[in-house]
Amino acid sequence: MSAPLSPGLLRRRCDPSRLGFATTAELQPLEGAPGQARAEGALDFGVGMRREGYHLFAMGPEGYGRHSLVRARLQAEAGRREPPEDWCYVFNFDTPHRPRALKLPPGRANAFRDAMARLVEDLAAAIAAAFETDEYRNRHREIETGLAERQERALNDLGERARADGIALVRTPSGFGLAPFSKAGDGVMEPEEFGKLEEKEQERYQEVIGRLQKELGDVLHQMPKWRREAHDKLRGLDREVTRTAANSLIDELKAGYADLPHVQAYLERVKQDTLENAAVFRQAKDGEPPTLFGIPLPRPEGSEGPFRRYAVNVLIAHEGTGGAPVVYEDHPSHAALLGRIEHVAQMGALVTDFTLIRAGALHRANGGYLILDVLKVLSQPYAWEALKRALRSHTVDVRTLGQELGILSTVSLEPEPIPLDVKVVLVGERILYYLLHAWDPEFPELFKVAVDFEEDMPRGDDDDALYARLVAGCVQREKLRPLDASAVARVIEQQARDAGDAHKLSVRMQALTDLLREADYWAQTAGREVVGDGDVQKALDAQIARSDRLRERLREQIVRGSVLIDTSGTRVAQANGLAVLQLGDFSFGTPHRITARVRLGSRGVVDIEREAEMGGPIHSKGVLILSGYLSGRYAPNKPLALSASLVFEQSYGGVEGDSASSAELYALLSALSGAPLLQSLAVTGSVNQHGDVQAIGGVNEKIEGFFDLCRERGLSGEQGVVIPQANVKNLMLREDVVRAVAEGKFAVHAVGSVDEGMELLTGVSASEIHARVEARLSEFAQKAREFAAVGARIPWRPGKKK
Amino acid sequence: MASREEEVRIRRVIACFSPGYGGRPELVARLAQELEAELLGLFIEDVELLRFASLPFAREIGIASVQARSMDVASLERQLRAQARALEQALEAILGPGPTGWSLRVERSSPLVAIEAVLAQVLEPALLIPPGGRLAGERRRVKKKELTKEALKQWLAAGRPVIILPE
Numbered sequence: 001m002s003a004p005l006s007p008g009l010l011r012r013r014c015d016p017s018r019l020g021f022a023t024t025a026e027l028q029p030l031e032g033a034p035g036q037a038r039a040e041g042a043l044d045f046g047v048g049m050r051r052e053g054y055h056l057f058a059m060g061p062e063g064y065g066r067h068s069l070v071r072a073r074l075q076a077e078a079g080r081r082e083p084p085e086d087w088c089y090v091f092n093f094d095t096p097h098r099p100r101a102l103k104l105p106p107g108r109a110n111a112f113r114d115a116m117a118r119l120v121e122d123l124a125a126a127i128a129a130a131f132e133t134d135e136y137r138n139r140h141r142e143i144e145t146g147l148a149e150r151q152e153r154a155l156n157d158l159g160e161r162a163r164a165d166g167i168a169l170v171r172t173p174s175g176f177g178l179a180p181f182s183k184a185g186d187g188v189m190e191p192e193e194f195g196k197l198e199e200k201e202q203e204r205y206q207e208v209i210g211r212l213q214k215e216l217g218d219v220l221h222q223m224p225k226w227r228r229e230a231h232d233k234l235r236g237l238d239r240e241v242t243r244t245a246a247n248s249l250i251d252e253l254k255a256g257y258a259d260l261p262h263v264q265a266y267l268e269r270v271k272q273d274t275l276e277n278a279a280v281f282r283q284a285k286d287g288e289p290p291t292l293f294g295i296p297l298p299r300p301e302g303s304e305g306p307f308r309r310y311a312v313n314v315l316i317a318h319e320g321t322g323g324a325p326v327v328y329e330d331h332p333s334h335a336a337l338l339g340r341i342e343h344v345a346q347m348g349a350l351v352t353d354f355t356l357i358r359a360g361a362l363h364r365a366n367g368g369y370l371i372l373d374v375l376k377v378l379s380q381p382y383a384w385e386a387l388k389r390a391l392r393s394h395t396v397d398v399r400t401l402g403q404e405l406g407i408l409s410t411v412s413l414e415p416e417p418i419p420l421d422v423k424v425v426l427v428g429e430r431i432l433y434y435l436l437h438a439w440d441p442e443f444p445e446l447f448k449v450a451v452d453f454e455e456d457m458p459r460g461d462d463d464d465a466l467y468a469r470l471v472a473g474c475v476q477r478e479k480l481r482p483l484d485a486s487a488v489a490r491v492i493e494q495q496a497r498d499a500g501d502a503h504k505l506s507v508r509m510q511a512l513t514d515l516l517r518e519a520d521y522w523a524q525t526a527g528r529e530v531v532g533d534g535d536v537q538k539a540l541d542a543q544i545a546r547s548d549r550l551r552e553r554l555r556e557q558i559v560r561g562s563v564l565i566d567t568s569g570t571r572v573a574q575a576n577g578l579a580v581l582q583l584g585d586f587s588f589g590t591p592h593r594i595t596a597r598v599r600l601g602s603r604g605v606v607d608i609e610r611e612a613e614m615g616g617p618i619h620s621k622g623v624l625i626l627s628g629y630l631s632g633r634y635a636p637n638k639p640l641a642l643s644a645s646l647v648f649e650q651s652y653g654g655v656e657g658d659s660a661s662s663a664e665l666y667a668l669l670s671a672l673s674g675a676p677l678l679q680s681l682a683v684t685g686s687v688n689q690h691g692d693v694q695a696i697g698g699v700n701e702k703i704e705g706f707f708d709l710c711r712e713r714g715l716s717g718e719q720g721v722v723i724p725q726a727n728v729k730n731l732m733l734r735e736d737v738v739r740a741v742a743e744g745k746f747a748v749h750a751v752g753s754v755d756e757g758m759e760l761l762t763g764v765s766a767s768e769i770h771a772r773v774e775a776r777l778s779e780f781a782q783k784a785r786e787f788a789a790v791g792a793r794i795p796w797r798p799g800k801k802k
Numbered sequence: 803m804a805s806r807e808e809e810v811r812i813r814r815v816i817a818c819f820s821p822g823y824g825g826r827p828e829l830v831a832r833l834a835q836e837l838e839a840e841l842l843g844l845f846i847e848d849v850e851l852l853r854f855a856s857l858p859f860a861r862e863i864g865i866a867s868v869q870a871r872s873m874d875v876a877s878l879e880r881q882l883r884a885q886a887r888a889l890e891q892a893l894e895a896i897l898g899p900g901p902t903g904w905s906l907r908v909e910r911s912s913p914l915v916a917i918e919a920v921l922a923q924v925l926e927p928a929l930l931i932p933p934g935g936r937l938a939g940e941r942r943r944v945k946k947k948e949l950t951k952e953a954l955k956q957w958l959a960a961g962r963p964v965i966i967l968p969e
Contacts, residue, residue, distance in 0.1 A: 170854045171822025173881045175864040177873060179854040187912070188853040206859055213863060213870060220868045 004720060004747035010733045012502035014464050014492040016485035016533075021468070023482040023530055029473035033069045034466055035457025035507045043073045046449035047369075047423065053448050055391065055424040057374070059433045060453030063510030066427050067371070070451070071326065074369040074425065078324040084367020087418055088112065089313040089354045093269050099313075099354030101416040102266060106318040112263070113312035115253055120307045122249050123274060127281035130245040131238075139237055147230035154219045158212065165208045169216075176216055178209045242278035246271060270310060280306040308355060315339075315359045315418075316366065324368030329361035332372050333380045337361050337387055339398040341413050357415050362387075362396045365422045374428030374436075387424070391446050396420050425451075456499035456506050464492050467505055474513055480520040486533035491515060494540060497700060497732040511585075515539055547586035554581075554590050559712050563650050565591050566679035567710050567719055573597065573671035575761070576682035577648070577663035578706060578721070579655075580698035589698060589705025591682050593649040594660060596667035600780045600787075601643025605630065605668065608647040609655045622658030626665050628689035629754075633770070634777050641784035642777060644668055658686040659696035662724075665754055666761055673772035675762040680716065681749075682706040683757065685724040691754040695726035700733055707737050707746055715740060720747030722757055810943070810965060812839045814928040816920055819889055820846045820913055821882060823934030827892035833937060834902050839929070841904040843893055845886050846916045846933065852878060913958060914951065921949065926968040935961045943967055 021027055033040070039058070046056040058066045086109030089099045104112055130136065155176070159169040162178060168188050170177045182189040194202065250271045257263040274281065318325070329336055339360035343350035361370055377383050382401060390396055395417035403412060426447060433450065436443040457463065468488045475482060483491070494515065498506035506512075516531075518539035523531040557563045565576060577594040580587055607623035609615030615623075623646060631640050646664045648655050662685040670677045684702050685693040696702075703721045710719040728750050740746040751757045755766035762769065815837060817830040827843070834841035854860055855878040861870045890906050897904045909916040913933060921930070926946060931937065942957075943965045949957075957964060 168850070168854075170851055171820075171848075172851060172854075172862040172873065173821040173878070173885060174866075175862050176822075177854050177860060177862045179857055179860065188850045189857070190853060191856045191858065194857060209859065213861065216863050217868050217870070220863060220865060223865070 004741070004749050005728065005731075007738050007742040009728055010731050010738045010741055010748060011493070011735070012459075012496060012732065014489035014496075016489040019465060019468050019485045019488060021485055023484050024468065024472035024475050024488060025482040027469050027472035029476045030466065030469035031473060032072070033065050033507060033509070034463075034470055035454050035505070036065075036069060039069065039451045039453045040073070042449055042451040043070065046425075046451065047073060047077045049449070053445050055447045056426070056449040056451050057433050057447045058425055058427045058451040058453065059430045061429065061455060061508075063508050064453050064455060065507070065509035066451075066453055067328075068509070069453075070371060070425050070427060071328070074326045074371070074423075078326045078368055079322065081324040081368070083107070083318040083321055083323060084325070084421070086110075086314065086318055087316045087359075087363065087366070089315055089357050089415055090266060091309040091311075091354055092416075093273050093309075097413055099357060099413060099415045100266070101315075101418045102263060102312075104260065104263065107320070109312075109314045109317040110319055112257075113314050115256070116310055116312045119249060119253055119270075120310045123246055124281045124307070126245040126249060127242055127274070127278060130241045131278075131282050133241075136237070136241050140234065143230055143233045143237065147226055150226050151223055154222065158215055158219055161215070162208075162212050165212070167205070167208055167212055175220070178212050178216065180205045180209070238278045239275045242275050242281070246274045250274070273309070277306070308353065311355050313355045313357055315357065316363050325365055326369045326371070327361055327365035328371040330373075330376075331380075332361065332377045332383050332387075334382045334386050334401050334404070335360065337377075337383055338390065338396060339363055341398060341400055341415075352413060354413065354415065357398055357413065360396065360398070362390055362420060362422060363418065365424075366396065366418065367421055369423045369425060371425045371427060374426040374432050377426070378432070388442050388446060390420055391422075391424065392442070393417075394420050454507060456501065456504040459496055459499075459501075459503050459505045463505060464489075467492050467495065471512070471516065474509075474516050478513060478517060478520075480516055481523050481529060481531050483516070483519070483531040483536075484533075487519065487531045487536045490533040490536040491519075493732065494536070500697065500700070500732075501730050502732050503729055515543075518542065544586065547584065548588065550581070550583060551588045551590070555709055555712060558591070558709055565593055565709065567706075567713055568716060569679050570676035571679055572674055572676045573667050574679070575663040575667040575670070575677050576679060576706070577660040578682050578684040578702035579657075579660065580701050580705075587698060587701050589702035591706050591709060592651060592660070594646065594663050594667050595649055596644060596646050596664070596671040598642060598644045598668070598671045598776075600641055600783050602639075602641060602784070603643040604640065606643065606645045608645050609651070614651070614654050616654060616656030618658050619655050619660075622661035622686055623664065625658075625661060625687065625689055626668060629665065629687065629691055630668075630777075632689055633691065634774050635781075638778075638781055639784065640777065641780040644671070657696075659684050659698075659702075661686045662693050662722075662754065662757060666757060669754075669758060669769060669773055670762065672776045673762075673764075673769045674776075675758075675764050675769055675772065677761045678718075678763075680710075680718040681720055681722055681761055683722045683761070685722070685727075685751070685757075687754055693724045693726075693751050693753055693757060695724050695730075699723055699727040699730050703731075703748060704734055704737055707740065710746065711736075711740070715745040717745050719745075720749060722749045722751055722760055725750040725752040810927050810967065812837050812927050812929050812965065814924055814926075815839045815841045815931065816844060816917075816924060816928055817841065817931045818844045818846060818913065818917060818933045818935070819885075820848055820933035821851060821885055822848075825889075825934060826937070827889050828896055829937055830931060831893050831896040831902075831904070833929075834904065835897070835900075837929070838902070841893070841897065841902060842920065842924070843889060843904065843906040844916060844920055845889055845906060845908045846913050847882050847886075847908065847910040848913060849911055852910075914954060917954060917958070918951070921946065921966070924966075926966050928966045929963055930966055931963045932958050932961050935963050937963065941965050945969060 043056065046054055058070050060066055083106040086104045086106055088102045088104065088109050090102050092098050092100045155169065162169050166181050167178050168181050170179055170188060180189045180194065181187070182193055250267055254264050254267045257267065337360050340358050341352055342356040342358060343352045344356070377387060382404060397417040398415045400412065471483060471488050471491055492505065495506045495512060496502055496504065498508060498511060515536065519531045519535040522538045523535040526535070528535065558565045573596045575594050577592045578589055579592050580589050605623055605627045607615055607620055610620045610623065630642070646668065663683040665687055666677060666683060684696055684699065686696055687693055703723065706721050737746065741748060749760055751760065758769050759766050815830065815834045819825045819827070831841060852875060855873045855875045860873040862873045863870050886908050893904055893906060909919070929941070941963050945967050947969060949966065
């Protein structure tokens with residue numbers, strides 16, 4: 001029979017005296033993340049690899065410092081790189097609905113925007129002044145007068161020719177008419193006078209008038225052409241004057257961008273446009289607003305009216321920033337990633353232009369790094385698809401969701417896409433990585449670098465000291481009181497407990513930081529300048545006290561007898577199993593009564609939990625293994641004539657996991673052998689078909705759960721827990737449990753096989769147990785054969801018809 | 803620098819309008835406002851035109867359409883009434899009941915006779931704008947007695963405004 005474990009094996013202590021410091025203030029804080037060598041290596045590779053598709057996926061559970069490690073690495077790398085180019089959107093003079101994207105060297109976009117604003121002001125002043133000069137006015141008047149005189153001359157010439165034929169050229173409301181002069185020479189002939197003329201004379205007049213009308217028509221036909229010529233001359237004059245005023249200003253600005261041909265090309269286009277739209281500059285900037293049916297149209301906020309087309313919309317500027325950008329987008333919606341096109345209300349309609357294009361996270365991170373929470377990206381409609389499209393095409397195309405889905409048919413902007421060079425780091429749970437890998441064919445092509453975060457680090461002899469430096473780093477970062485060595489030792493022990501392993505330390509940074517903050521709070525409350533182990537313990541106790549309401553209620557129900565759990569005496573076919581309940585971030589162990597019933601039959605071992613659809617698949621598998629064990633151990637060459645049922649008594653929720661399979665087997669063997677089981681012992685561990693007891697999870701919580709119940713009822717010295725041998729390394733039990741074991745009031749037994757467990761629980765040798773079981777099963781088999789023989793002799797009777 | 807109109811305080815603006823000469827009543831009204839002078843609009847229904855319209859073969863060739871259309875007195879009368887009404891509305895829109903006094907007179911006669919009749923009643927100094935006359939440019943100054951019938955005829959043909967000074 002195995003001896004109980006010694007107290008030294010129940011908790012691996014951290015000796016404060018071996019840490020070698022008085023308080024954490026003496027320590028060199030540890031930067032980085034211990035135990036994350038794999039993740040750091042992957043990060044370095046992913047960041048350094050500048051090939052297509054080598055974006056990163058940082059995976060691991062929440063609270064393990066994924067964000068801070070990723071951000072720290074990216075910022076370090078970004079600091080070594082040059083800041084990327086600035087980007088602006090400007091008016092596209094050729095295709096106004098496709099604003100042009102202009103690239104400028106870092107830090108020059110704002111200066112360019114200001115320079116353009118100044119240019120527009122200067123152009124307005126200079127062009128308006130040029131049109132006010134006497135020279136312009138005189139030349140303008142000369143052209144207008146020339147046109148008027150040309151028209152007048154043509155009409156006068158015609159009038160003279162008509163007069164020679166006795167015909168007057170008369171101005172009518174809409175044109176001209178021709179009529180004979182009176183013989184008296186005092187104007188147009190009266191109708192009566194015309195009527196008195198000889199018919200031949202009348203015909204002559206009408207013939208002449210007909211000819212002159214044709215000539216008049218020819219003259220009038222010429223007039224639009226003359227007006228066009230005059231207008232062309234006026235336009236030419238305007239262009240000439242504008243060119244003179246504008247060229248020097250624009251050329252001066254162009255000279256400042258001699259190194260940027262595309263900016264120069266844009267300015268050249270601005271120059272042409274000013275010539276074509278000189279009239280715009282001749283009007284006062286704040287003159288009358290445009291009207292619609294006489295109603296003044298409001299101008300958009302900040303609008304410079306007609307000069308808006310020369311504005312520069314600085315999308316991204318890297319003024320005063322060193323290095324490449326590292327952007328974290330907390331709300332990665334479609335618009336937040338790709339940018340958006342805003343609108344302003346005008347007369348009840350929504351209008352937009354290139355100045356209302358806004359940058360998205362991809363724009364801001366362009367030339368650097370973008371960190372995104374994958375779950376948030378996947379939760380936002382169409383954000384994931386948009387992100388992949390941008391990464392595949394290497395461009396950011398600002399499109400509204402309406403455009404994307406084709407549900408808007410109104411005319412909108414289609415800004416020129418901006419080339420994209422960004423390294424994206426997705427942060428998320430492992431399950432999301434594997435799901436995406438399995439179900440999204442594009443995912444593996446785009447996110448080739450998996451950055452897998454460890455959840456714990458090894459706890460070798462030197463690792464406690466290393467971890468102390470990590471604690472010191474947290475203390476410094478969070479601006480907390482220093483911890484003395486005993487407090488650090490307590491923290492380290494807790495982190496080992498959190499890791500569920502005496503030989504590992506949890507690197508769940510969030511939990512560590514929370515513990516340090518809360519210990520600091522209790523030290524502050526107590527008026528201490530240095531955090532001691534008592535403060536750490538108080539923080540831990542307070543954490544549990546805030547969360548363990550349900551644990552208390554469950555234990556109360558057991559103590560009051562509502563839930564039946566024996567902690568003393570013996571009973572056949574009944575064992576105390578142990579389960580772990582996880583509620584939020586608090587988990588605790590609690591005992592469960594497991595009972596077995598056996599009888600002659602052929603159904604094998606029946607899992608009542610599964611029959612009632614309350615058992616999970618792993619639990620069912622554990623029970624099926626028991627059948628395998630029984631068959632292999634007791635009936636390899638004969639039929640197993642057994643029907644056995646197993647149940648978690650008073651279990652009203654689901655049961656999952658196979659950690660109770662050893663307890664179930666003990667109950668089953670007890671039922672078959674008739675050997676009673678000690679109720680002062682609780683059991684945990686899974687078994688295989690050979691009867692080996694295997695490791696399970698949550699061993700510390702399970703032991704403590706049974707210990708708390710026993711203590712409540714009074715520790716007898718007989719009570720204890722049977723655990724798998726393989727779980728001894730995981731033991732990091734509470735101090736009070738270790739103390740009780742040291743005082744002989746409680747025991748923890750480790751077993752490697754079912755035989756050892758049965759001997760502990762029954763006090764009967766394993767061979768004896770096996771013999772009894774075998775005898776019982778043989779008895780069942782014999783009876784089964786007898787029943788079968790009787791059944792064969794009974795004649796067949798047909799069933800009654802209804 | 804003071805303009806020449808300011809040197810001579812113009813008390814009246816006499817703007818003549820006639821069918822076929824167009825004219826810019828809005829500009830005339832604003833000019834009168836600027837000069838703080840009373841505006842007298844004179845719409846002349848040219849008798850020559852009426853006589854032309856009564857001829858059986860009278861045809862009008864439109865400036866814009868260059869199409870010949872028959873003309874008769876009734877349609878001409880309608881056009882004249884419409885023009886006079888539009889003129890009055892244009893002046894009313896700008897001057898309305900404001901400080902600048904204004905009136906519109908419709909005369910059916912020859913332009914020369916109508917202007918002579920107005921000049922006989924008007925107090926100088928006045929700015930006389932002929933039908934279709936341009937507002938911009940140099941403005942001649944004449945004394946009233948210098949405006950003989952012959953001079954008036956030439957001046958009408960030239961289509962330039964003239965400032966009429968007292969004797």
